[in-house]
Amino acid sequence: MTSGALRSVPDGLDAVLQLVREEGTTTRPHIARALGLGRNVVTQRVAHLMERGLVKEGELASSTGGRAPRGLQFDAEAGYVLAAEVGATSITAAVTDLSARIVVQHEEPADVTAGPERVLDRVQAIFDDLQASVGRTSGAWGVGIGVPGPVEFASGRPVAPPIMPGWDGFPVRDVLAKVYDAPVWVDNDVNVMALGEHRVGVSRAVQDFLYVKVGTGIGAGLVSGGHLHRGAQGCAGDIGHITVASDSGIVCRCGKIGCLEALAGGAALERQGAAAAEEGRSPYLAKLLASGTAIDAAAVGAAAAHGDPVGTQLLMRSGRLVGETLAALVNFFNPALIVLGGGVVSSGDVYTAAVKEVLFRRSLPLATRDLRINRSQLGHRAGIAGAASMVVDELFSPVRLAAWLDAGTPSGLPQLVNLPAR
């Protein structure tokens, strides 16, 4: 353990590592040019990273005159990370390499309302199986986990999460850190997905973007200047409870009236779809109900996909409400890209079209001039990629690199110290 005081790394070490990570393959002369560092300094920093096993020598690169420089590669297999996404009704967990690439993954149904002890026991059991399947029993460099509720990031504890009874204030971070003897980071699932999209998805290299999830709940992850914006209490992006119809009389699970989620979320679609089936307004849904299938949001999506007018109508109504809300947020935040994800969005293009139509009509021309709106291509993988990226970004932050160098192990797996997160 260290004192937790700010330490500094040798000049440029973190920048060199970041460049190698981003570029995959590079050369010493390229690093010197890109970072404005002297050749000697670059040689020393690269040697330092090689000692730690983070960078390895590659093929001869092409020459621009003179002796061809040797290529350098980030060694993503120098260590591994445990990443998990706890959903309302499922657990997904994986072993990833240091580029957040999934090595092995497992998904199973689960009930988050069973409480933190039981859910985290399952997460651990899965982690252990996954580690065993890659021939390890211990040695993860870090653990990252996303949960479906607000989290105080600094302490790794959920804060008054509405759909996670028993989790309020539970020390998820501390419990897992003890088990794995490794640093642990915990965040809200939508933040984690936003980070995943930002590191490996369509929004790579986009500095200002929004990830919006429309599923049972509705939430957003904000990236500002390339960094996740978590907000003062870590609850930024809670757009499901923005009032969109104060005179609707529809009471949300949060107790307020007319929240976006209560009118446009998965539960609302389920309720509206079931009513349409029972009242015979939707032939498709009525047939489904008669065959004994419960009507849920996915069924409404299927109805729309089969050309059922009521199914299409319900989806479009949800999409328009989401579009209305996003129009205000686009004026406010001016993102370059919005990535739409979640079960309701995946139900079809009609949904994205409805969002766009309202959004472009209601936002200012300057804010929408170059705005792209895409459906998530990563889907469920965004959560795991994001949880792993969260770990790797923190591991290679300057403060942690410094602690690592302090620990002084010669090579291979570092003796990681569990510094408090910033």
Place this chain on the structure above:
Amino acid sequence: MTSGALRSVPDGLDAVLQLVREEGTTTRPHIARALGLGRNVVTQRVAHLMERGLVKEGELASSTGGRAPRGLQFDAEAGYVLAAEVGATSITAAVTDLSARIVVQHEEPADVTAGPERVLDRVQAIFDDLQASVGRTSGAWGVGIGVPGPVEFASGRPVAPPIMPGWDGFPVRDVLAKVYDAPVWVDNDVNVMALGEHRVGVSRAVQDFLYVKVGTGIGAGLVSGGHLHRGAQGCAGDIGHITVASDSGIVCRCGKIGCLEALAGGAALERQGAAAAEEGRSPYLAKLLASGTAIDAAAVGAAAAHGDPVGTQLLMRSGRLVGETLAALVNFFNPALIVLGGGVVSSGDVYTAAVKEVLFRRSLPLATRDLRINRSQLGHRAGIAGAASMVVDELFSPVRLAAWLDAGTPSGLPQLVNLPAR
């Protein structure tokens, strides 16, 4: 001129300078502890900054045992900055020191619609007078300017500004950089005010906050993790054109229906106040009108301050609409603090109360648990403080410090190079 390539500064130099700037007075041992740097490195970095005249030796500090260390001070008078705020109807300009403290200031009426040449000619004339009054004809370290419209920050050009005819795409930055042979930064007035509040106002040290200006127009400045969030096109914070009453039939100057600004901004209050005066609904305003005074937003504020029920009602209606909009943005952005500024807000406590009442009712408890909502204490000074802070922050950024060291002038005023802004 340099190539614009990224250069690096000696390890810790920028951090040492930042610490001295923030703390005002410090000591070498304190710097070493706070930054985790070795004593020799600190001594060298401080010597470097002293050579440049940025840091000076102060009094003997109190000892914690052993020889008392000598105090170090940031020398805010090592150079000066020209800062200006161009408003819709006024120009404010000042000479400030390197802590953004105003040395001398001038304000005069102006009409931004007269176009960039005429307005910037006046700005230059005022700058020249102000410089002369402090015994200088040239040598400003940088120039910062806020204008009432969206700006592409990287190029320093206004982009389709609605109330600034003739300014679209005008190279404000380049024109002033040529005149003053110094680097120039241009930004939206509300961003500049947010920065001013963040550097010298109530929001000092608050990492996530919103500055909201309610005047003729309505706009917001966003600070995320201590940094201004400008958005992809630099138009983040344009909340005046969020739709709040799509069925109101009230057409905004942007062409859309039911924008916040069209219902709650200064022009709306003026229109509503004038109608109340003409129809005799407000005795106070009717008397004012009969005495030949034009009814504007300030008159509505005065009516409310004198207990006139209609004046109070109009202010509260505006405040509630602003509060409704901010409730959504609080759920989305989760700031720790909202600072309310602008002419309409300054009209009285009844306004702030109306904003708060709706905001706290409509936002999530977690997001409002520790949320503070304050009226700006800086008022007009926020713009100048922000414009000057923008310049000083950029001057002392690592990339610019590096360029400065490269230029190799021994001491005193640096030969600043006009690097492209990041």
